[in-house]
Amino acid sequence: MKAITKLGGFAYGLALAVVALDQAVKYWVVHIAQLPLRPSQPLIWPVQLSYVQNFGVSFGLFQGEASIVRWGLTAFSLIVSAWLIHLARKPESRLTALGLGLIIGGAVGNAIDRARLGYVIDFIDVQKLGFFPWVFNVADSAITVGVISWLVVELLRREQPA
DSSP: OOOOOHHHHHHHHHHHHHHHHHHHHHHIIIIISOOOBSOOEEEETTEEEEEEEEOSSGGGOSOOOHHHHHHHHHHHHHHHHHHHHHHTTSOSSHHHHHHHHHHHHHHHHHHHHHHHHSSEEEEEEOGGGSSOOOEEOHHHHHHHHHHHHHHHHHHHHHHSOO
């Protein structure tokens, strides 16, 4: 079995931090702030808080048969997370470790909601910008930034001469 490198430990720690932050903020939205479903609460322009129960995937896409989507997406998230956890043992760079940690944490955070509740709690609403109609959460943000980080690494790798 391969040893986990220092960067691997960073990726794992970041993933745990993302899961903890994601779940804590979702708890706050539902149980402490007690946001009602869907009406927006202004925060700081253009950000509003809008509690949404997302039965689809990121940004509310692919809504469908609740049971199939729920368990299919939960299984998919956990399978992808397991593969990424394996890759994160020995990331090649800080940016790779950052991307892997963010993606793993975001995928697990949303999988927890989906398995526990049957939907993902979304609440960050920037529709006032006029071009982004979806409501999202900390996990979605982590996945997005993680994928962008990973893509940057891959693009830079292709730019280097062999």
